[in-house]
Amino acid sequence: MTSKDKLGRRSGHDLIPMDWSSFVDLGGLAGFAALAWQAASTVRERRERAELQVRPLDAKRDLAVWQVDNTPLKQKVFTLEVVNVGHRTANRCIARLNILQVPVGASVRDTSHPLHWAGTDYTTLDTGANPVDIGSEHRRLDVVFTRSTGHVGCWIATPLALSDINGAPQNHLPPGSYEAEVVLSCDRGRGCRVGLRIESPTQWSELSVVRVS
Numbered sequence: 001m002t003s004k005d006k007l008g009r010r011s012g013h014d015l016i017p018m019d020w021s022s023f024v025d026l027g028g029l030a031g032f033a034a035l036a037w038q039a040a041s042t043v044r045e046r047r048e049r050a051e052l053q054v055r056p057l058d059a060k061r062d063l064a065v066w067q068v069d070n071t072p073l074k075q076k077v078f079t080l081e082v083v084n085v086g087h088r089t090a091n092r093c094i095a096r097l098n099i100l101q102v103p104v105g106a107s108v109r110d111t112s113h114p115l116h117w118a119g120t121d122y123t124t125l126d127t128g129a130n131p132v133d134i135g136s137e138h139r140r141l142d143v144v145f146t147r148s149t150g151h152v153g154c155w156i157a158t159p160l161a162l163s164d165i166n167g168a169p170q171n172h173l174p175p176g177s178y179e180a181e182v183v184l185s186c187d188r189g190r191g192c193r194v195g196l197r198i199e200s201p202t203q204w205s206e207l208s209v210v211r212v213s
Helices: 003-008 021-048 159-163
Strands: 050-054 063-067 074-084 090-101 112-114 132-134 139-147 154-156 176-187 192-200 208-211
Touching (some): 090 139, 139 159
Antiparallel strands (some): 192 208
16 A cells, blocks of 8 residues: 555544534524523513502592591592502502692692502601502502691691691692602512692692693
8 A cells, every 4th residue: 555545545533624613603593592581581571570550530439538537527538549460469569749840839848758558557757658569459549638627738648647637747738739740669560650730729628639641
């Protein structure tokens, strides 16, 4: 056998050149699959997460007169009915009323106020909010109220104002028309905003609120 024959013949132990482009292709496919899985997981999580909404206003349900416990006083309270339309429980839901516009000549001490969830305890603290969890049941949110005490105007329904028989000065809205919004939020879920026009009255029974957005 000549040296030429030896050189021209390939041994069984000779290495076959590797096509490195196949590794590149496999890496690209793996990266694409990871991105697709992440995107699908994000869409699924958003679809299944909690989502707060406010039911359309119903005057008979949302603007009612109540007796103040253990007193001869009455109060007219405007509330919102909050629902969770998501697939998971909405945890630590809180709500605030933000005053956006006040009547000419009127002023308010604070423009953002924590609101009280009906059915929860009152508190004498004038800061913070009392969070609740909302599953498939509805929750009623107190927004503003008046009382038959002879005082004019209305009060924002903070836990402090509701716990004080005379209301709270920092939560008082003198008579006039106010533009406001209720902002609802929860942990790891979607909240919402509701625009309101609040007519703070000179007679307690004439409190009026309409939804503007």
